[in-house]
Amino acid sequence: xxxxxxxxxxxxxxxxxxxxxxxxxxxxxxxxxxxMDGMFVPNISFGIPVIKSIRKLTKLPFxxxxxxxxxxxxxxxxxxxxxxxxxxHYETDRHIDRTINYIKSFGVKAAxxxxxxxxxALIKHLISNLDMVLIMTVNPGFGxxxxxxxxxxxVKEVRTLSDKYNKKLLIxxxxxxxxxxxxEVVSGGANVIVAGSAVFKNGEIEKNMxxxxxxx
Ligand code: DX5
Ligand code: ZN
Numbered sequence: 001x002x003x004x005x006x007x008x009x010x011x012x013x014x015x016x017x018x019x020x021x022x023x024x025x026x027x028x029x030x031x032x033x034x035x036m037d038g039m040f041v042p043n044i045s046f047g048i049p050v051i052k053s054i055r056k057l058t059k060l061p062f063x064x065x066x067x068x069x070x071x072x073x074x075x076x077x078x079x080x081x082x083x084x085x086x087x088x089h090y091e092t093d094r095h096i097d098r099t100i101n102y103i104k105s106f107g108v109k110a111a112x113x114x115x116x117x118x119x120x121a122l123i124k125h126l127i128s129n130l131d132m133v134l135i136m137t138v139n140p141g142f143g144x145x146x147x148x149x150x151x152x153x154x155v156k157e158v159r160t161l162s163d164k165y166n167k168k169l170l171i172x173x174x175x176x177x178x179x180x181x182x183x184e185v186v187s188g189g190a191n192v193i194v195a196g197s198a199v200f201k202n203g204e205i206e207k208n209m210x211x212x213x214x215x216x
Pocket of ligand 1: 007009010032034065138139140141142143144145174175176177194195196197198
């Protein structure tokens with residue numbers, strides 16, 4: 001079963017609560033929440049208070065994608081705010097193994113994200129201890145960017161490692177995914193699809209969710 005994780009970065013924040021309800025009604029499997037610090041990525045999004053306030057609106061899992069430097073400083077706060085999955089970038093943490101175990105110690109799922117140019121081989125030894133790997137298919141920082149083709153090879157590499165070391169691993173892709181390329185990332189082995197602009201375009205969440213499902 002392929003999961004769809006709409007990214008609320010593309011939502012109209014003046015109507016965030018309504019959007020969350022719509023996403024739930026139209027079959028989202030989890031809510032993808034992009035936290036940006038203006039240091040690791042050249043953009044600032046939103047943080048802990050926003051997550052706390054939308055937590056009461058839905059029971060859907062909160063998939064929190066941390067694009068922040070030294071994420072271990074804030075893990076406990078994101079757990080308390082209601083995160084179910086916490087993703088940290090390999091590039092932001094010098095002690096990624098420790099951070100993964102730290103995340104898991106709170107009873108939430110742990111994931112590592114890789115920027116497009118970061119090789120999969122760097123996380124080979126972590127795979128058996130991870131709940132999810134996030135292969136970025138754009139350079140992180142903004143919604144609405146173009147999908148980077150070569151990242152598909154990395155999805156396939158993660159799939160091979162997962163078959164060998166961790167069959168339950170979730171393999172997530174994030175960035176520029178739409179009805180045109182969703183099929184190829186799923187064929188490559190991805191089983192959790194993040195989509196921001198493809199879900200929110202023209203404000204037609206129901207229609208867009210259906211089109212994405214149909215394209216898988
Ligand atoms: C980019 C974020 C993505 C982004 C995806 O840094 O991690 O989750 O919101 O948006 P689209 O689907 O528009 O590329
Ligand atoms: Zn993201």
